[in-house]
Amino acid sequence: MVKPVGFVGLGQMGAPMARRLLGWPGGLVVHDVRPDALVPFIEAGARVAGSPREVAESAEVISLMVRDDAQVEEVLSGPAGLLETATPGTVVAIHSTIAAGTATRLAEAHGPLGIEIVDAPVSGGAPGAAKGDLAVMVGATDSAFERCRDVFALWAGHTMHAGLPGAGTRAKLARNLLHFVSFAAAAEAQRLAEAAGLDLLELGKVVRHTDAITGGPGAIMRRPTTAPVAADDGWYPILSHVRDLGHKDLTLAIALGEELEVDTPLARLALERLAAGLGVVP
Numbered sequence: 001m002v003k004p005v006g007f008v009g010l011g012q013m014g015a016p017m018a019r020r021l022l023g024w025p026g027g028l029v030v031h032d033v034r035p036d037a038l039v040p041f042i043e044a045g046a047r048v049a050g051s052p053r054e055v056a057e058s059a060e061v062i063s064l065m066v067r068d069d070a071q072v073e074e075v076l077s078g079p080a081g082l083l084e085t086a087t088p089g090t091v092v093a094i095h096s097t098i099a100a101g102t103a104t105r106l107a108e109a110h111g112p113l114g115i116e117i118v119d120a121p122v123s124g125g126a127p128g129a130a131k132g133d134l135a136v137m138v139g140a141t142d143s144a145f146e147r148c149r150d151v152f153a154l155w156a157g158h159t160m161h162a163g164l165p166g167a168g169t170r171a172k173l174a175r176n177l178l179h180f181v182s183f184a185a186a187a188e189a190q191r192l193a194e195a196a197g198l199d200l201l202e203l204g205k206v207v208r209h210t211d212a213i214t215g216g217p218g219a220i221m222r223r224p225t226t227a228p229v230a231a232d233d234g235w236y237p238i239l240s241h242v243r244d245l246g247h248k249d250l251t252l253a254i255a256l257g258e259e260l261e262v263d264t265p266l267a268r269l270a271l272e273r274l275a276a277g278l279g280v281v282p
Contacts, residue, residue: 002026005151006059008052008075008082009096010037013122014065016129017095020155022046029059051080056090061151063120065095069102076106088114091144093152095136097121097172103139104166116144117165120152121172133157137175139168178217181266188266192253195260220278229279239278246274 002025007018010032018041021028028046031054032038038048049055052075055062062082064075072094077083082092092115094103103119110117124134135158138145145161152159162171186207193203220242223229229236250271257264275281 003061004029004047004059006030006049006055006062007065008032008055008062009065009071010034010041011065012126013095013129014063015040016126017063017065017122017134017155018046019044020132021151024151024154029055031055052076052082053080053084056082056084056086060087060089061091061093061147062086063093063095063151068096069098072096072098072102072106076110083110083113083115086115089116090114091116091118091140091147093118093120093138093148095120095122097176098169100166100169100173103169104164107165116141116147118144118148119165119168120148121168122156123172123175124157128157129155131157136160137162137168137171139163139165139170141165182217185266185270188264192257192260192262192264195262196256223279226277227279228281236280239280243275243278243280243282247271250274 004027005021005024006029007014007021008031010018010030014032015037018028018030022041022044028041029049030038030041030046031049031052042048047058049057064072066072066075075081076092082090086092094106094117098119098121103117107117118138118140120136120138120140122129122134122136128134132155134156136152136156137160138148138152139162140148141164149159160168160171162168190200190203194200220239223235229239250267254264254267254271256262257267
């Protein structure tokens with residue numbers, strides 16, 4: 001018999017993820033501290049639990065999408081927490097972005113009790129959640145991953161089994177490092193463009209258009225290692241070309257910034273580190 005799945009935390013990300021689970025054969029049990037967040041799920045036929053404890057009374061794969069480490073701990077082991085009723089074999093999947101060591105510690109603490117802690121942070125934001133096209137990075141034992149796979153597939157378009165508990169969070173932190181460093185670089189580019197008298201909205205359209213074609217920063221993330229590239233490797237001419245083009249264009253952009261009195265520290269750092277980062281130091 002297929003058992004219900006559970007979902008705790010029906011906020012901006014959790015609600016659209018949970019809606020994708022309404023068709024789960026065993027049913028859906030949800031909990032949120034805000035009564036208004038539960039109304040659409042009641043209307044759609046989900047069962048509402050008054051506490052995390054009640055979710056674990058019937059669900060054996062339970063997702064958490066709460067704010068931070070403290071709320072994860074509260075939902076797990078606070079008053080009326082999941083662990084009061086979770087039986088051996090229960091899988092608790094944490095979708096929140098938490099500290100790198102939290103999932104590992106929780107897995108080590110609760111694994112001996114038969115509770116499988118899985119860290120499964122997501123990427124793609126609210127639009128990805130609404131479309132059921134999130135990427136999920138999963139830190140789990142092989143057995144727990146197999147039990148989660150079909151559940152996650154209802155709201156994820158790409159699933160990565162990163163390794164044991166903790167690996168999913170480490171993957172998410174690496175992914176978000178790129179995300180927010182790119183935002184900072186975009187802001188630097190905007191300052192340069194603004195000083196040059198350009199239309200920032202139109203330039204933004206150019207960036208989004210070309211990134212959709214080239215793949216943006218992720219386009220170079222196709223090697224299984226960051227080691228230097230051997231001269232006879234097929235990647236060498238490709239990345240050497242990227243290096244040379246980058247050196248030329250960054251040098252010109254920095255010069256324009258100096259002319260316009262716009263500081264471009266990220267561009268200077270990129271110029272300094274680009275070759276080594278690509279693994280093709282001349």
